[in-house]
Amino acid sequence: MDLSRLPDDLPAPAADGAADHLAGARLPALGLPATDGSTVTLDTLGPGRTVLYAYPLTGRPGTDLPDDWDAIPGARGCTAEACAFRDHHADLLAAGAAAVYGLSTQDTAYQREAVERLHLPFAMLSDAALAVTRAMDLPTFDAAGRTLLRRLTMVVRDGVVEKVFYPVFPPDRHAAEVLAWLVRTPGS
Template identity: 90%
Template sequence: MDLTRLPDDLPAPPDDGAADHLEGTPLPPIALPATDGSTVPLDRLAPGRTILYAYPLTGRPGTDLPEDWDAIPGARGCTAEACAFRDHHADLLAAGASAVYGLSTQDTAYQREAVDRLHLPFPMLSDEAFALTRVLDLPTFDVAGRTLLRRLTMVVRDGVVEKVFYPVFPPDRHAAEVLAWLVRTPGS
């Protein structure tokens, strides 16, 4: 299975309002481990805008995804989305983002494999303990005995969530959507 390509018949996730409360919310004083070995204090991100995109689960070649993964609206596409953020990384920075981070509930070692395999120029953050997920009440879903994040992107400006993209679909085109928003909405 090619994890970078999405099937044509993926179901789109509905807008269930589960992220409506996030805009205007300050990020809490929680530090998450990153795949580059650092710990990122979310309430002390670099000045300006930070792109924090949340995703459910990156697949690995040769490892089965959860049963009926493609039938879950919004589940499939994490690898394709990561590759799109990789491919648009320089453009996102040029458009005013100070940093880009991926965020999931997978552990750092699992995420590091994806960063290395996909040659991602940005770190992934692990919320394996659900600290950020609980405090911000991020939307989740359960599959195969695991709780995973629903796909969303927060643009954080000077520590406060300025913009939320939710639901995200299709995930392989989402980085371009974020880039277009940054270009249309310059920071001051």
């Protein structure tokens, strides 16, 4: 299975309003382990804009995905989305993003393998303990006995969520959507 390509018949996630409360929210004072070995404290991301995209889980070659993964609306496409953020990374920074991070409930070691294999120029953050997920009431779903994040992106400006993209579909074109928004909405 080529994880970087999406099947044509993936079901789109519903616009269920599960992330409506996030716009204007201040990020919590919680630190998350990053794949570069650092701890990223969300309320101190620094000045300017940070792109924080949440995804369910990256697949790994030779490892089965949860049963019926492609049938879960919005689940499939994490590798394709990560590669798109990789490919648009320099453009996102040029358009005003100070940093880009991926966020999932996978552990750091699992995420680190994806960062290395996919040559990602940004760190992934692990919320394996669900601390940020609970503190911000991020939308989730359960698969294979695990709580996973629904795909969404927050553009954070000076510690406050300025823009929320939810639902995200198709995930392989989402980084371009975020880039277009940054270009249309310059920061001051």
